[in-house]
Amino acid sequence: MIIGDAKNRTLVPSLVIAGGVTVVGLALPLDTTLEYTLIAAVAWAIAAIGLDVLVGFTGQVSFGQAAFVAIGAYATSALRIHAGFPTPLAVVVGVGITGVIALLLGSIVVRYRIFGIAVATLFFGYLTVTVLMGDVLRPVFGGANGLAVPEYELVGSHGKPYLLLTCVVLLIVVFVTCSLTDSQTGRALRLVKTNEAVAAAAGIRVRRMKMLSFTYCCVLAAIAGVLYAGVVGYLGPEGFGIKQSVNIFAMLVVGGAGTVGGPILGALLVTILPGYLLRDGHVSAVVFAAVLLFFLILLPEGIYGLLQRVGAWITRMVPALGRFAARRRSARVRRVDHDPDAATTVVGGASRVVDETTEAEADIPALEVDGVEVTFGGFVALSDVDLRIRAGSVHAIIGPNGAGKTTLLNAVSGLYVPSKGDIRVFGESTRGMPPHRIRQRGVVRTFQTPAIVPDLDVLDNVKLGLDADEKGSFWTDLLGRLATGRRERALEAEAHWALDAVGIDESRRALLAKNLDLSEQKRVEIARGLVGHARLLLLDEPTAGLSVKQMESLGATLKEVHRRFGLTIMVISHHIGFILDIADEMTVLDYGRVIGNGEPAEVLARPEIAATFMGVDAEPVEETAGTEGS
């Protein structure tokens, strides 16, 4: 898949690639054409890295990246030529203008689905080229004749000094981007990519994250534009059209999306192969398109993915390397701080030690559902549903298929808004609140298919539970581990603590979440909820797909978690044995209505409840033509 798994810990490989380009470029004697092509390739690589953040890590698209390169290039150059700005100022303002335009466009397109974003960005690219080529702004941008770019003062605009500058910028961009993708913000982006509903339920403001990613992508494009303008010396609008945007996308595909370093390889291949090796413009255009299709169909993981698989194969073949890799993996998750009994938290400042709750608090139900109705178009999924869950209890919801159980859970977690009635969490009405704000009130939910990021490791997945969307963290996240180290270690301590609580062995915590078995994945999901100050845990069919043994084990874990933290739990399940084991109270739904409520064994013994499950037989209606079933 073009946006398959993203890679973790990309800093070292990506710096190696970027560093390699730098060293080779500076050390080898290059003829002018090759030098020019290399500098251009590095500039495009920066634009491709920006696109990688948007596509490979956040799961969005843009087919207008070349337009933003153009805006950066033209804005900076025009400011230098017409407004007499000194170059550094022109660069800052030019990139700033591009960022603002990106924010404006981004604020609109983040509301669309993938198809809409694709068409809108494609069109924006076309519009940009039309405007740059047109007569209206000819005095500023030179129209179809283009703009001659004056040389940059300090380093000139070609030769080794300029190559050095471009490579230095590339190295900085790689460093900052890898810091971003490996940070809490980066993890949040990857959760958005995995599933937006899940991300919202985990407390992330999805639109904000998408806009952030889009703006970052376009700002990098602008920086690329500034560098490219220098080496090309002359800006012509036709070089920034749809074809070029697809080019940049191709760098991503060929190099490998979700890798940061991959796009650099892609840029080199896509720029140098046609530009230098195949001099004939036509042949190179055909080869380029064929290569793109080849990678899309047969090698969607790109060169980076291929290299990684080769590396994994080598590691398997050479046992010493394998042991080395395993040691490094476990060293990464060795914990600094290990205190399983002190359930206090450093991050966020709130204490999670469960004290005696005050008199007043103890009486407030954890959850009150009051006459709730949920409709979809004409279809009434829930009707007049009343529910009270006592604080600190375990409450089961059962019912036949289609009874509305998951709908109820979705309404409580904020995915659906009731058309009638109210929902109160610990006394506070949450009706109409978006999912991320309900999450802030301590309502944590799981999904039938575990809502984990498959290509993040277990520890990172759990870290996402805590302040994934904390204000201001984006800027520190750009600075890498030097700035975020302390916070990361605190997050890690939290994550370890939660994983202890749900019973995930330490040896499993460095594994990618997709390599865990189903019951472990469900526990990881619960652990993520625990780190983020949960008061009410909503479990959607946690037993689905589990063996009997796994179910018993999960039940034991839930009982333990419930006991230690006094957590209120609402659980949907079909497995009666499991429910009888862990639930204090039970509510039965059928056809969107509550048909029974009370202590589980007692409710199940009622004949009308049994009939709901086993089914009823009625007298068949006379079979004549025109008879309708109900």
Next chain:
Amino acid sequence: MDLYISAAISGVAVGLLYGMIGFAIVMLYKSTGVANFAQGTLATLGAFVAWALVTDAGLPLLAAVPIALVASGVFGIIVYFLVIRPRASAGNLNITVRTLGLSLLLLAIMEWRWGALAPYRYPTIVQGEGIQIASVVLPAQSLLIAAVAAVIMVLLWALFRYTRAGLSFRALAEQPDTARLLGLRATRLSAATWGLSAILGTIVGVLLAPSAFLAPAMMEPYLLFTFTGIVLGGLTSLPGALLGSVIVGIISNVTIVAFNLEAGVLVVFVILLIVMLLRPQGLLGKQEAVRL
């Protein structure tokens, strides 16, 4: 005023052309969920093939066009099996980008073979001035376009309404999983749809080339306007594609005449953004889950 009226009329004509491209895109989108960004270059290629048959092989246009149509149909099916069908599980985005790659490939091939002397004059199927009503002239080519569009609409309608294949396509477009479950041959239907889309493309290319001048990138601006037209009309509605495209054609032509090209493109872009924001199902599309 006359200027605006004739701009509007040619806007209707060009809108009908966008609309026919739009049909092809909507058909493919409905049945496969993939937005075919190569529809424009497929149309251009078809036009080139017909032209090459006239200039190189010396055939009369009226013989060359049917041959080109058949060739496009076959080519569309080949494209389906070589580019779209392999690794069909790769995801919608991957396959959509494949159509972009295909577009680039076809563009590069056309540039290589014919690019040097482009643009070319294209022979028209009908000659002459057309009809005059009051002070407004309806050019012959525009009348032909309208007639062809009408005929195609009727043929497609009949195809979908009355034939087995058409019914199968409608079922597949509405609920692909159920259709497959019941035993419908989705592969054959998809291949046929791609063939049909290519044929529709060639028809549009041949009708458009006289006024747009035949060149490899001839359809590029039209494609984006087409997408706006189908979004406006409703992504899953065939009549909507035509309606939306005609509206876009009229508005863009009049704006270009009144101001300039940039303004026209900008206005269409704004229409696209607003429709997707406020009414994603378009004018004639269905209300439900369509968040674009």
Next chain:
Amino acid sequence: MTTDAAQPATGRGLEIEDLVVGYGKATVLHGLSLSVAPGEIVGVAGPNGAGKSTLLKVISGLLPRTARRLDFDGVPLKRDPVSVVGRGVVHVPEGRRMFANLTVEENLRIGAIGGRVREYRAARDRVVELLPAIVPMLGRRAGLLSGGQQQQVAIARGLIANPSLLMVDELSLGLSPTAVASISASTVASCRELGAGLLWVDQNVTILAKHCDRLVLLRDGVAEAVDMTDREALGSVYF
């Protein structure tokens, strides 16, 4: 059972041995074995999430699976819905899944096309004879029908393909008891009439026990035979 019921087709019917199916990480069926003889009516009951729908989807070729044997009439079933339908194994999916914008008649037509039925008119007439209730609905858009009416059409859409084995998924879902009663009766009667086998998956154990020749319980991914006359055993399906 009507006296002029057709003779069941000769052949071995459906034979499944040791079927294992997983969805991503979850294993849903853990070595299930099941058979349906030609003309036999077999009910499959079980709590939700037990894998009942999965079973039918696997037989139809929609899901990857491993099995020691997954044969129909002695020949393995391919993992391709077109081929499975061609062999005479027709699936009526859960939730009816009407083509809402097509008319009832068009829905039937699709069933006939999928089943590669040559003479559509004759097939349609035969189905109408079996299920006369659909006659007044033929020209109406399927999306406008009630749940019970849609279920009737879905059954007809399956029967028109002239199946040797009809598989129905959750016939009773979302229907009133009277609708369930009448549609169950007409479906079973139609299958007997055609000599077709019926593999009927349902939550409603009571109605299954009433109509089926044999009842199977699907629990924790394996199938056990259940004595239909034993009310307690039936109750244990859920509790």
